[in-house]
Amino acid sequence: AERRVCMVRQKRHAADGYLWELPAGKIDRGEPPLATARRELEEEGGVRAARWESLGDCVSSPGVLTETVHLYLARDLTGVATRHEAHEILEVHWLPLATVVEMAHAGEIHDAKTLVGIFRAARRLAHGGPEEGTSGGQP
Template identity: 65%
Template structure:
């Protein structure tokens, strides 16, 4: 796919919006609205008791509070693991000694370039959390099985959290006695 024409529409704090005329692999010329995002990282933090950290966070776009794993935007092209480490401390007040990549996730590839990197964090120690002024959230530690039930019932609706739960499940099941 090649970009034939690019019209810049907007640059904000986290995104850039363009209208792009692109030549598709079938040689068709398509006009696409594209939102460019630097990407992010989401963390399933699992403590020694088999509990995971879910944050209940206010999200304006969701019209209220939703449950999700600690997560955040990649800042200044930092490596995704560094983003994950920073966000775990900021939102959950934890530091992890063990990190496992759970791959990445494309939230909405039809128009959004964002790639969210998923991680499993274990061997946790408590640190002071450092929420940003724009973050309205509470960290809760729930049994992994309860988080899975919330996902299956539809109470948990956040895509990155659902993807991380799914990908971490085999690892969590091998840890259980």
């Protein structure tokens, strides 16, 4: 089966346009990163994953932000009913992994966390690696 990636296209005012991104969101106080990843994948992608693998962390702009991004690979997906928040005006697209990697290489994806997530997921899927079950955070 062809591997597909949930990509969200939404308006980002700071970037003055629409950006392609992986599902993501802010961690609620006291919430483990994996719980955030699960919630955001359900809310934005309309799916639930049976297996999660950590793809590590990254920092987006360490010179000015303390934000750490937790990256995860979600597998064994099933559809769920979803409802977008009113402030989340977005398009959801399920694209082939090869297409998304090509978009990243072609400069069509500008969001840093999305680029890191795509390349780490593509490498993990191509070369295998330890699966961490459900102990991992962001899809």
